[in-house]
Amino acid sequence: MIPVITIDGPTASGKGTIAHQVAQALGWSVLDSGALYRLTALAVQEGGVDPADESAVAGVASQLDARFDGGGIWMAGRDVAVQIRQEPVGNLASRVAAYGPVRQALLARQRAFRQAPGLVADGRDMGTVVFPDAPLKIFLVASAQARASRRCKQLKEKGFSANLASLLQDMQARDARDCSRSHAPLYAAPGAKTIDSSNLTIDATVQAVLDYWSRV
Secondary structure, eight states: OOOEEEEEOSTTSSHHHHHHHHHHHHTOEEEEHHHHHHHHHHHHHHHTOOTTOHHHHHHHHHTOOEEEETTEEEETTEEOTTGGGSHHHHHHHHHHTTOHHHHHHHHHHHHTTOOTTOEEEEESSIIIIIOTTOSEEEEEEOOHHHHHHHHHHHHHHTTOOOOHHHHHHHHHHHHHHHHHOSSSOOOOOTTOEEEEOTTOOHHHHHHHHHHHHHTO
16 A cells, blocks of 8 residues: 555645645655645636636536646646745635535546555645545644745745735635535545644754654
8 A cells, every 4th residue: 555644724724834844854755635625726817717616617627637747737738836826826726626516526636646655645634534544643723823824934935925914814714714614624634644834944944844754
């Protein structure tokens, strides 16, 4: 059985950064599941698809022309790694991720990332739905204030304008939506190890995950 470490948690809790660094330390591959939902959202936006039409959005998800190559995230032949990180795309991704048919359309694609020697998968339902047999499940949390501050800094560093108050408001709304949706809501998987990164550095958080893995 190919081992998987799942890292689930709310938006901007640092899942992606931690997953990449843990994968690098172990020599494993990584799955950024949120990118698949963001790609779906971007394709919906650009294709003029009604985001309220679940079956139409699921159709977009099932036909997604996407690939991950090094640091690039490609859709229909162009690198959209920066585009999919913009807040409007993230907010739409959170909406369409609540649709059962969309989650089903992307499930097999996510599971296909499980390749030797191992996989670190980050998202919101990696430990509960996608890889329920993972030997180590991490639930990474941080206060909404800490997460909004990180996201604000991130966006400004990339040259986007950002307002902390509106980011905090969006984040709280997204948290509520992710936790209350009927399909694969966000919660800690049974047996998951919770790490609060509010006051931890990236290195300390990575080390905490690796320490848990060494004891599996």
